Amino acid sequence: MTLTIDPQASTENDIVAAPEGTLFRFATAGSVDDGKSTLVGRLLHDSKAILADQLEAVTRTSTERGFGGESGGIDFALLTDGLRAEREQGITIDVAYRYFATPARSFILADCPGHVQYTRNMVTGATTADAVIMLIDARKGVLEQTRRHLSVVALLRVPHVIVAVNKIDLLDYDEAAYREVEASVRLITAELGIPEVLVIPVSALVGDNVVDRSERTPWYAGPSLLELLETLSVIDDLDASGRASEAFRLPVQLVLRPQGSVVVAPELADSYRDYRAYAGQVASGSIKVGDTVSVEPGGGTSTVTGIDFAGVSLDEAFAPQSVALQLADNLDIARGAIIAALDTLPPLTRTLEADLFWLDPRPLAPSARVLVKFGTTVVQALISEVTGRLDLTTLGVEPATNLAVNDIGQASIRLSRDLPVERYVQNRRSGAFLVIHPQDGATLAAGIVTAPGEPTRAGDGSGAGSDVSP
Amino acid sequence: MRAPPMTIATSHRLSELDVLESEAIHIIREVVAEFERPVLLFSGGKDSVVVLHLAAKAFWPGKIPFSLLHVDTGHNFPEVLEFRDKTVAAHGVRLTVAKVEDYIADGRLAERADGTRNPLQTLPLLDAIAAGRHDAVFGGARRDEDKARAKERILSLRDEFGQWDPRNQRPELWNLYNGRHTVGQHVRAFPISNWTELNVWRYIERENIELPPLYYAHEREVYRRDDMWRAVSPVSPARADETIELRTVRYRTVGDMSCTGAVDSAAVSVSDVVREVGVSTITERGATRADDRISEAAMEDRKKEGYF
């Protein structure tokens, strides 16, 4: 393999060098062996995102492992199943991240495992996704793990859900068989409250409707999978009115206060002697210089006097920009504080109701003491009561008193200090949290707030209580 | 970044590079806020140079609040070491160098039969992490480099032997990073996990970041081995049956001279390189790294032993 390239020459491979565009993140989901990794490999291959040496390596390994029998062929799953154990067992264990671009946009794809033992890794892949592609083996239809993943996707409110009814080649491209699966999917997604579901018949192995529309499914008039992915909207995009759909929030990561030890030109150093700015990533919404903001804890208000980004002054910042805000007043603001659009923060509370995705092999103990991390705040908490668990067969909530690994449950949580707790449906960044083991630091669960508790009375020591240093 | 502040208007959509930059800065700030003694692995290679640049932006107008660490195999390109030292001085940060040579000299490590020193970096690295009492180690690794790296978390928990356990990684949810660890454990942090080689080069172009000269086309005495152009140097001499040629080449990665190959290239400027990477038909490591060809899972195996 020799790489000889004349940088001036244009080639047919220009697709890899698409102009810098927007970034779209998607993840796969679905039961084990439904064909997620094969689909992803097919998508990468057919959109010409596989380079020669990768293809050669995968072809060699496919042959060595006897894929496709006598006739050979490429096991596209090997493009993402890169770990020794994954190749030996023929399953995906942990998320593989792959990157590709078309002239329309750039993609970050997370190929997730289907095996129930690795549900925690599927949740990992789904939390950052703009879209999830749910695979279903057309022969098997909706399985328990399909329901579990769909429930995760529904509760996380992943903006776009695509259901790929796979292995349609094994059913001779039979429309009736496809319609049957499609109908059961629509029933379940409606029950789960997933607003819009796009269903596509595909064969990951053969490539039908993956990048190009297939002639073997004349009864399907919709777009190919890639066509869909190229046109769906991105989470952080603002709504049509041009305003942020969620209110401005910036969790403070740290305070920039260089106290004279600055990197600016010497003649400017004096003007930075008293520099103080609050660094963080805009979690939602947007903010302009001159806007008034509320700050918690403390309940103070102030005016934004500057939005800095590494020596550049911006007049506006919006999600997901990392910036540093200067305020007119010297409030007591440290890591863990939230700067928000004026009067948009909910009242402070010490209790909340949440959905929990239990990810740790150790079951949730009754009245467990844990840590929870919201944004940049970590506080002690008590899971005071488990109130229910999702029954994956009926998709209803059944009574429960504890949670085991892979359960999706409901719980009441008490916090050791007042926080402006927000519902996840109102603000997906502020309403999401981690449940952490206080001793060994393991991430026990992913949580989303379904209802903040009673507001704590104003003036009864908001902000007091024990905070946890990192 | 020494220019006085200027004001620019914004539109409400971030470009791909801006999204990646913001994500990386968020990660760097989280690690600095949550850990006591972070350190950045800095080799002078393009990825670590980009992470250093991002760190400078994250803490502007203050200085970068952590030090740098380089594991020198003793086989590094002299022009890269020179660039490394110049860059460290320009940022006013402290650099610690751990030397594989010292380990070979006193017998703690033995030279490998194939002469490659990349796998030998792990022990000096772990010793340096322990000696510096570092609880977080930034690296410039990217998930698009290798199929094992494609599986790694942004914050990757390592045990006291630095080992990566790919079957048992901590879930990583939203952008809520959990860096908690127990005594002896540390965390590797990869702020540019989601960047591709092309993203890195476009960013270098946009930000006007200086790199060691060997990333651009230059004439060099080389010979062909393992399908790569290897530089003639005291540590990587040509064998009798290998023909030395003067060719115009550049490096896509810079590492140990004994296992890093050059590619034919006419790309003399950063925009030439962006174009070249955009149409490349071979991956960065496939084109240039002999150490990854040792076995199908060479990277995974090294990472399990504590490599970065």
Ligand SMILES: Nc1nc2c(ncn2[C@@H]2O[C@H](COP(=O)(O)OP(=O)(O)OP(=O)(O)O)[C@@H](O)[C@H]2O)c(=O)[nH]1
């Ligand atoms: N005939 C046919 N076989 C397929 C198709 N897609 C996948 N397969 C086969 O189904 C098996 C499982 O495929 P994978 O892609 O590994 O499945 P997966 O969903 O990624 O599995 P996990 O990640 O372990 O959950 C492999 O043998 C594939 O070759 C398809 O469209 N048609």
Ligand SMILES: [Mg+2]
């Ligand atoms: Mg898979």
